[in-house]
Amino acid sequence: METSRPFRLGRIDYANAWPIFHYFGDMGGVEVVSELPSSLNQALFAEELDMSAISSFSYAQNADNYLILPDLSVSSPRRVNSILLFLKKPLEHVLRGKIAVTNTSATSVNLLKMIMKRYYEASPAYVTQPPSLEAMLADSDAALLIGDHAIKASWENSRYEVLDLGELWRNWTGYGMTFALVAVRKSAALAAPATLARVYQALWESKQRSLVNLEPLVRKACTLIGGTADYWYRYFTELNYDFGPAQQAGLQLYFNLANELELLPHKVEMEYWTNPSAVQVNE
Numbered sequence: 061m062e063t064s065r066p067f068r069l070g071r072i073d074y075a076n077a078w079p080i081f082h083y084f085g086d087m088g089g090v091e092v093v094s095e096l097p098s099s100l101n102q103a104l105f106a107e108e109l110d111m112s113a114i115s116s117f118s119y120a121q122n123a124d125n126y127l128i129l130p131d132l133s134v135s136s137p138r139r140v141n142s143i144l145l146f147l148k149k150p151l152e153h154v155l156r157g158k159i160a161v162t163n164t165s166a167t168s169v170n171l172l173k174m175i176m177k178r179y180y181e182a183s184p185a186y187v188t189q190p191p192s193l194e195a196m197l198a199d200s201d202a203a204l205l206i207g208d209h210a211i212k213a214s215w216e217n218s219r220y221e222v223l224d225l226g227e228l229w230r231n232w233t234g235y236g237m238t239f240a241l242v243a244v245r246k247s248a249a250l251a252a253p254a255t256l257a258r259v260y261q262a263l264w265e266s267k268q269r270s271l272v273n274l275e276p277l278v279r280k281a282c283t284l285i286g287g288t289a290d291y292w293y294r295y296f297t298e299l300n301y302d303f304g305p306a307q308q309a310g311l312q313l314y315f316n317l318a319n320e321l322e323l324l325p326h327k328v329e330m331e332y333w334t335n336p337s338a339v340q341v342n343e
């Protein structure tokens with residue numbers, strides 16, 4: 061018997077995760093919490109959530125206690141369009157200077173550190189700040205923003221040169237990058253297997269339905285965030301929501317590099333939840 065306590069599911073409050081959640085309606089016994097990635101990372105770790113979309117870096121930090129939900133992610137094979145480094149000074153100066161990074165991210169901040177260290181062979185200073193471009197650039201040479209904050213800042217500040225971290229990673233490694241995964245705490249998976257299976261099925265169906273017809277998401281984005289329909293069609297199309305062999309290989313490389321650079325204290329072996337209702341029984 062599962063307990064009567066609601067199953068708590070975390071949803072990333074950025075457009076990049078909409079396909080996974082857009083059609084996830086009310087479900088008995090499930091409470092949805094909508095937050096920015098760093099808050100969700102913390103809440104899942106603190107056991108305030110049972111399952112959540114989280115930064116892939118946060119999965120790696122807690123891989124012993126979490127399982128990955130298969131075939132769901134926020135990834136980009138090439139440019140991501142919303143993980144952007146805004147340069148106030150020329151790049152040569154930034155490489156020796158100071159970068160302000162958003163306090164809403166875990167994956168992208170560490171990705172930036174890897175790119176700086178290994179791709180540019182540079183060691184700039186970092187300072188963490190709330191995601192407000194002008195305040196960040198007041199005292200730094202460049203600023204990293206993610207999600208809707210990055211998108212809006214890119215529309216409003218065309219005077220800055222902008223580097224797309226998805227594109228840099230791809231040019232450097234030849235791989236795509238996975239920024240977010242959906243993870244469940246192992247103890248929650250044991251305590252509520254049937255609810256978990258229902259939630260997973262609904263998230264997976266939301267993804268499929270969203271990608272078959274992007275129009276409702278595009279319209280919602282134009283209304284809530286702004287921009288043109290063309291922008292949002294391209295945005296959702298250039299992102300990828302699968303977690304197949306290609307995405308897994310890119311993310312494993314990221315985890316290995318994070319460990320080599322001591323951003324992660326241990327190696328990571330990805331472990332998956334398997335859907336009991338999908339298991340074929342041979343009679």
Ligand SMILES: C=C(O[C@@H]1C=C(C(=O)O)C=C[C@H]1O)C(=O)O
Pocket residue numbers: 072074076077097114115116134140141142143164165166167168169206207208239240
């Ligand atoms: C694609 C993006 O990925 C996001 C980046 C995250 C991070 O850097 O920790 C976390 C969740 C993702 O939704 C984005 O913000 O644009």
